[in-house]
Amino acid sequence: AQTVTQSQPEMSVQEAETVTLSCTYDTSESDYYLFWYKQPPSRQMILVIRQEAYKQQNATENRFSVNFQKAAKSFSLKISDSQLGDAAMYFCASNTDKLIFGTGTRLQVFP
Amino acid sequence: DSGVTQTPKHLITATGQRVTLRCSPRSGDLSVYWYQQSLDQGLQFLIQYYNGEERAKGNILERFSAQQFPDLHSELNLSSLELGDSALYFCASSVDPRPGQGNYGYTFGSGTRLTVV
Numbered sequence: 001a002q003t004v005t006q007s008q009p010e011m012s013v014q015e016a017e018t019v020t021l022s023c024t025y026d027t028s029e030s031d032y033y034l035f036w037y038k039q040p041p042s043r044q045m046i047l048v049i050r051q052e053a054y055k056q057q058n059a060t061e062n063r064f065s066v067n068f069q070k071a072a073k074s075f076s077l078k079i080s081d082s083q084l085g086d087a088a089m090y091f092c093a094s095n096t097d098k099l100i101f102g103t104g105t106r107l108q109v110f111p
Numbered sequence: 112d113s114g115v116t117q118t119p120k121h122l123i124t125a126t127g128q129r130v131t132l133r134c135s136p137r138s139g140d141l142s143v144y145w146y147q148q149s150l151d152q153g154l155q156f157l158i159q160y161y162n163g164e165e166r167a168k169g170n171i172l173e174r175f176s177a178q179q180f181p182d183l184h185s186e187l188n189l190s191s192l193e194l195g196d197s198a199l200y201f202c203a204s205s206v207d208p209r210p211g212q213g214n215y216g217y218t219f220g221s222g223t224r225l226t227v228v
Binding site: 033035037042043044045046047050091097098099100101102103104 | 113144146148152153154156159166167169199201203216217218219221222
């Protein structure tokens with residue numbers, strides 16, 4: 001069975017600083033995908049970044065990057081140059097035949 | 112606009128009632144997924160359809176059912192509603208190059224907020 005664990009219920013960061021959100025997962029599949037979704041106060045689910053498990057290179061999308069450690073089943077999200085608009089719930093998710101989410105990390109950004 | 116349309120946006124109903132939530136997937140997407148998000152909780156996977164057929168089931172109650180129609184829109188039916196069913200219900204769709212593989216990430220609708228009183 002797939003499981004996704006986010007051990008940080010809340011994190012905070014100063015504007016323009018860098019923050020890392022942690023995620024671990026467990027799956028018996030060899031072919032899977034990992035995602036980070038952002039949920040702002042509007043409650044819309046927004047895809048931030050995706051990583052294919054077969055790729056060793058870490059995915060990057062502008063200020064967002066991941067540290068994918070396949071052996072450790074770890075998939076952390078790094079947000080650089082944090083902005084006030086980054087404040088949201090962040091969900092890590094893994095996908096083999098269905099998308100399973102972690103419990104989320106609430107990120108606060110202080111000016 | 113994500114391309115996934117959910118109606119209604121808000122729904123208030125009494126305990127014991129039945130409601131139907133509707134979802135139109137993004138154009139070209141064959142897979143539809145339903146999720147439940149209770150207050151300040153993560154998203155719980157309920158059920159997946161691919162091109163009209165049920166593909167995967169999660170923690171969906173027997174009082175809940177769903178279907179996907181030939182035009183690919185989907186409906187989630189919730190019956191004998193209880194206070195604990197109050198939640199945000201999301202529909203998502205994906206381009207599945209292979210059935211069961213949402214490789215490109217799921218596109219979510221804006222959700223239906225259900226309040227049971």
